[in-house]
Amino acid sequence: xxxxxxxxxxxxxxxxxxxxxxxxxxxxxxxxxxxxxxxxxxxxxxxxxxxxxxxxxxxxxxxxxxxxxxxxxxxxxxxxxxxxxxxxxxxxxxxxxxxxxxxxxxxxxxxxxxxxxxxxxxxxxxxxxxxxxxxxxxxxxxxxxxxxxxxxxxxxxxxxxxxxxxxxxxxxxxxxxxxxxxxxxxxxxxxxxxxxxxxxxxxxxxxxxxxxxxxxxxxxxxxxxxxxxxx
Amino acid sequence: xxxxxxxxxxxxxxxxxxxxxxxxxxxxxxxxxxxxxxxxxxxxxxxxxxxxxxxxxxxxxxxxxxxxxxxxxxxxxxxxxxxxxxxxxxxxxxxxxxxxxxxxxxxxxxxxxxxxxxxxxxxxxxxxxxxxxxxxxxxxxxxxxxxxxxxxxxxxxxxxxxxxxxxxxxxxxxxxxxxxxxxxxxxxxxxxxxxxxxxxxxxxxxxxxxxxxxxxxxxxxxxxxxxxxxx
DNA sequence: GGATCTGCCGTATCGGCGCTACAAGACGAC
DNA sequence: GTCGTCTTGTAGCGCCGATACGGCAGATCC
Numbered sequence: 001x002x003x004x005x006x007x008x009x010x011x012x013x014x015x016x017x018x019x020x021x022x023x024x025x026x027x028x029x030x031x032x033x034x035x036x037x038x039x040x041x042x043x044x045x046x047x048x049x050x051x052x053x054x055x056x057x058x059x060x061x062x063x064x065x066x067x068x069x070x071x072x073x074x075x076x077x078x079x080x081x082x083x084x085x086x087x088x089x090x091x092x093x094x095x096x097x098x099x100x101x102x103x104x105x106x107x108x109x110x111x112x113x114x115x116x117x118x119x120x121x122x123x124x125x126x127x128x129x130x131x132x133x134x135x136x137x138x139x140x141x142x143x144x145x146x147x148x149x150x151x152x153x154x155x156x157x158x159x160x161x162x163x164x165x166x167x168x169x170x171x172x173x174x175x176x177x178x179x180x181x182x183x184x185x186x187x188x189x190x191x192x193x194x195x196x197x198x199x200x201x202x203x204x205x206x207x208x209x210x211x212x213x214x215x216x217x218x219x220x221x222x223x224x225x226x227x228x229x230x231x
Numbered sequence: 232x233x234x235x236x237x238x239x240x241x242x243x244x245x246x247x248x249x250x251x252x253x254x255x256x257x258x259x260x261x262x263x264x265x266x267x268x269x270x271x272x273x274x275x276x277x278x279x280x281x282x283x284x285x286x287x288x289x290x291x292x293x294x295x296x297x298x299x300x301x302x303x304x305x306x307x308x309x310x311x312x313x314x315x316x317x318x319x320x321x322x323x324x325x326x327x328x329x330x331x332x333x334x335x336x337x338x339x340x341x342x343x344x345x346x347x348x349x350x351x352x353x354x355x356x357x358x359x360x361x362x363x364x365x366x367x368x369x370x371x372x373x374x375x376x377x378x379x380x381x382x383x384x385x386x387x388x389x390x391x392x393x394x395x396x397x398x399x400x401x402x403x404x405x406x407x408x409x410x411x412x413x414x415x416x417x418x419x420x421x422x423x424x425x426x427x428x429x430x431x432x433x434x435x436x437x438x439x440x441x442x443x444x445x446x447x448x449x450x451x452x453x454x455x456x457x458x459x460x461x462x
Numbered sequence: 463g464g465a466t467c468t469g470c471c472g473t474a475t476c477g478g479c480g481c482t483a484c485a486a487g488a489c490g491a492c
Numbered sequence: 493g494t495c496g497t498c499t500t501g502t503a504g505c506g507c508c509g510a511t512a513c514g515g516c517a518g519a520t521c522c
Contacts, residue, residue, distance in 0.1 A: 039472050108255050149404065152386070176410075176411030269500090468517100468518090472513105480505105481506095489499100491495085
């Protein structure tokens with residue numbers, strides 16, 4: 001069992017290495033197999049398919065991505081964390097362009113959950129922002145906006161790596177999307193206090209829950225808060 | 232000469248058809264050749280390479296993209312044109328997902344100029360906005376921001392096509408980037424407000440239409456708006 | 463303890479791919 | 493007609509993803 005797991009990991013690492021060093025962002029199953037000293041059928045038993053191997057590589061990429069995020073998202077200000085998250089995303093794309101495209105570019109028939117899990121991370125970060133009343137939108141909606149913009153910018157930078165040298169463009173995009181998603185820093189007391197208060201409470205509940213209410217009551221409360229926070 | 236040109240066009244069209252209908256967004260040079268009834272060496276003499284063929288397909292995709300843009304970018308209000316341009320971009324992505332990815336996703340060693348030329352179109356549209364004082368940034372900078380956001384959003388929609396059903400997300404992104412790039416609508420220099428208002432309404436009608444009016448009424452309104460917007 | 467069975471592994475191979483060497487043919491110049 | 497050039501189809505190379513199959517270990521049973 002652990003035997004096959006370490007073998008899996010070795011093959012994933014070899015595949016990722018070859019992906020990063022290949023000129024056309026492709027891998028050959030044969031090369032991966034002989035890099036770890038096994039024959040081809042074991043690859044197909046472990047991953048079923050070349051696509052399965054690529055999915056595993058993408059998921060492994062998510063692990064590194066998540067580790068990087070966990071390492072730096074430790075400040076107390078969730079809005080500052082969000083900014084750092086954007087820059088960290090760009091840095092990840094710069095450091096691993098081929099892996100990045102594998103993770104975030106639509107591949108037909110892909111079963112990788114990398115992108116969804118990255119968005120879950122982003123939703124969590126945004127929920128922390130909502131908890132301090134800094135979010136204007138639903139966390140999921142805001143996350144879709146931010147992630148799409150982040151990926152679009154990163155792909156542009158990957159296509160023309162010179163852009164990485166000057167973070168002005170990336171920061172402009174970041175500010176554009178964030179200013180549309182976050183409340184004004186000065187007036188975090190806002191125009192629609194009822195709605196933001198509801199969003200805030202909902203975020204707090206999702207974060208920590210409460211023992212003051214029964215689970216069923218909490219669920220009902222969640223639905224009410226959603227209705228209050230609607231448009 | 233014209234012989235080889237029509238052959239080129241036929242092969243490009245066949246390749247695009249196979250690209251659109253293939254399940255993995257790939258093409259086989261053999262299949263393209265026998266679809267037009269020639270042998271493989273002619274492909275390599277015309278395009279040099281499989282990549283050359285794909286580049287030609289991408290460039291051909293740009294031609295269709297440009298034609299679509301030229302057909303609808305006829306209003307008088309450049310800002311309304313810009314909005315229409317964003318939506319047209321999304322519609323193109325929805326209608327040709329595989330071709331879209333070929334054009335706008337970074338491919339190693341690609342010599343296609345599709346993306347650059349799309350950005351040139353965008354720069355031109357933004358320059359027209361700047362001409363009426365509607366632009367806060369350099370046209371090229373603004374174009375990079377808008378195009379990256381547009382591509383990021385479109386790729387997200389391609390990965391989960393259900394998103395296309397509801398344009399709210401796309402429009403939110405559009406507004407976020409545009410509000411960062413364009414000046415306030417109130418502060419815009421407007422020599423003939425009646426005319427621009429008419430042009431704007433006409434552009435909106437051409438984009439999405441309305442259910443509030445009967446088709447005949449809409450057609451009549453269109454003609455009236457044209458007369459109002461006459462120089 | 464030996465026979466039998468089960469599950470895994472490497473060998474060999476298949477069909478298809480991108481790409482090309484090369485001979486056969488078309489065609490104008492003389 | 494003959495030659496030289498240029499185009500074209502045939503046949504094939506090496507590589508790819510994927511798999512059928514025989515052999516071999518260890519577990520199981522009597």
